Amino acid sequence: MESQDLRKAGLKVTLPRLKVLEILESAEQRHMSAEDVYKRLLNMDEEIGLATVYRVLTQFEGAGLVSRLSIDGAHAVFELEDGSHHDHLLCIRCNRIEEFIDEVIEQRQREIAQQKGFEMTDHSLYIYGVCRDCQQKNES
Amino acid sequence: MESQDLRKAGLKVTLPRLKVLEILESAEQRHMSAEDVYKRLLNMDEEIGLATVYRVLTQFEGAGLVSRLSIDGAHAVFELEDGSHHDHLLCIRCNRIEEFIDEVIEQRQREIAQQKGFEMTDHSLYIYGVCRDCQQKNES
DNA sequence: GGTGTAAATGAGAACGTTTTTCATTTATAT
DNA sequence: ATATAAATGAAAAACGTTCTCATTTACACC
Numbered sequence: 001m002e003s004q005d006l007r008k009a010g011l012k013v014t015l016p017r018l019k020v021l022e023i024l025e026s027a028e029q030r031h032m033s034a035e036d037v038y039k040r041l042l043n044m045d046e047e048i049g050l051a052t053v054y055r056v057l058t059q060f061e062g063a064g065l066v067s068r069l070s071i072d073g074a075h076a077v078f079e080l081e082d083g084s085h086h087d088h089l090l091c092i093r094c095n096r097i098e099e100f101i102d103e104v105i106e107q108r109q110r111e112i113a114q115q116k117g118f119e120m121t122d123h124s125l126y127i128y129g130v131c132r133d134c135q136q137k138n139e140s
Numbered sequence: 141m142e143s144q145d146l147r148k149a150g151l152k153v154t155l156p157r158l159k160v161l162e163i164l165e166s167a168e169q170r171h172m173s174a175e176d177v178y179k180r181l182l183n184m185d186e187e188i189g190l191a192t193v194y195r196v197l198t199q200f201e202g203a204g205l206v207s208r209l210s211i212d213g214a215h216a217v218f219e220l221e222d223g224s225h226h227d228h229l230l231c232i233r234c235n236r237i238e239e240f241i242d243e244v245i246e247q248r249q250r251e252i253a254q255q256k257g258f259e260m261t262d263h264s265l266y267i268y269g270v271c272r273d274c275q276q277k278n279e280s
Numbered sequence: 281g282g283t284g285t286a287a288a289t290g291a292g293a294a295c296g297t298t299t300t301t302c303a304t305t306t307a308t309a310t
Numbered sequence: 311a312t313a314t315a316a317a318t319g320a321a322a323a324a325c326g327t328t329c330t331c332a333t334t335t336a337c338a339c340c
Contacts, residue, residue: 012336014288034327049290054327056288072264073210073298075326089256098256105248109267112240116229117272124212125265127249132257152307154317174298189319194298196317213327215297 009063016048020056024066024080031069031077031097069097071126087124091131098131149203156188160196164206164220171209171217171237209237211266227265233274 002021003013011017023040024032032040038053057078060066066078069088077097087105089098105125113120130138142161143153151157163180164172172180178193197218200206206218211230217237227245229238245265253260270278 012287014336016289047290049292051291051328052289058328070212073216076213089253089258091258092261098258100252100256102248102252105245108242108245108248109265112242113229113267113269116238116240117275118229118231118238118267118269119275120267120269121232122268123266124268125249126263127253127258127260128262128264129253129258129260135257135259152316154307156318175296187319191299191320192318198299 005065009060009065011059011063015046016052017056017059019044019046019048020053020060021065024078031079033075033077035075037078070124087126089127089129089131091134092128093130093134093137096131096133145205149199149205151199151203155186156192157196157199159184159186159188160193160200161205164218171219173215173217175215177218210264227267229267229269229271231271231274232268233270233277236271236273238271 002018002025005021006013006017019041020037023037027040029036034050034053034057037057038048038050041048041053057066057068061068061078065081067081069077069079071077071088071090084101085106086099086101089100090096109123110120142158142165145161146153146157159181160177163177167180169176174190174193174197177197178188178190181188181193197206197208201208201218204221207221209217209219209228211217211228224241225246226239226241229240230236249263250260
């Protein structure tokens with residue numbers, strides 16, 4: 001029951017919040033922009049404004065229910081938080097997003113921060129490239 | 141002589157381009173936003189529009205003269221390209237930007253891309269934290 | 281089950297950054 | 311010197327996102 005997640009996060013259980021959660025959980029694409037979520041809502045005939053979608057997603061982020069990816073200059077995309085820290089690989093052709101975890105890189109980052117006298121709070125790593133499918137499409 | 145750099149890049153040698161180059165080369169801060177450059181121009185009594193600054197910086201990027209950093213949700217900043225690939229450490233308090241190179245991370249990224257079937261074209265890594273100075277300020 | 285209160289919402293305006301438009305100016309090849 | 315394509319300035323538009331404010335809603339309490 002998702003209502004519990006909302007209550008635990010100190011958020012009232014409202015239709016917009018339930019719907020946005022539902023969309024994030026059921027979407028075939030794990031990574032969605034606010035606009036994506038909004039369009040999905042329109043398709044479901046839910047009269048929920050874009051501003052509310054932004055608000056809800058931002059609150060979810062604050063509550064640790066979703067993570068926000070700020071990819072390059074593009075608009076932010078959100079993913080359901082599953083507790084696993086991971087980084088991302090992005091296909092520059094089809095915008096597919098894949099995830100990976102690499103403890104070697106994690107460790108090196110901590111070392112670098114320490115070397116430079118930084119108290120690390122966060123990091124973001126994106127690898128850009130052309131995914132296998134798009135490489136093949138290009139050959140033909 | 142910077143004019144040569146512009147000509148080599150296939151760009152006409154114009155006052156705005158020379159001035160922007162000059163600012164990037166002489167600025168005490170290596171990382172500048174378009175707005176930063178524009179303000180500097182105003183201080184120099186150069187009547188160059190902000191749109192031109194954006195255009196020039198984007199062309200310089202295309203020509204490989206500068207790199208654009210798209211940090212999180214913030215506005216882009218530019219740095220003179222010196223041929224050395226490097227990543228960045230950012231202080232979330234004072235916005236200081238430091239650079240680092242780490243071959244271990246570079247290598248791991250290549251391996252991960254290969255594992256995932258990606259032809260890597262680029263990557264971006266930002267480590268966020270609190271720099272030494274800001275840690276000390278906080279203690280007092 | 282009502283009711284009060286603070287929180288949440290919708291609509292549209294506002295925002296900050298960046299890009300575009302278009303008429304005018306400029307650099308450069310000839 | 312001149313023609314031509316490229317570059318510019320100013321203002322408007324675009325973009326994703328946040329804010330404002332009047333209205334609605336969820337929920338704690340009776």
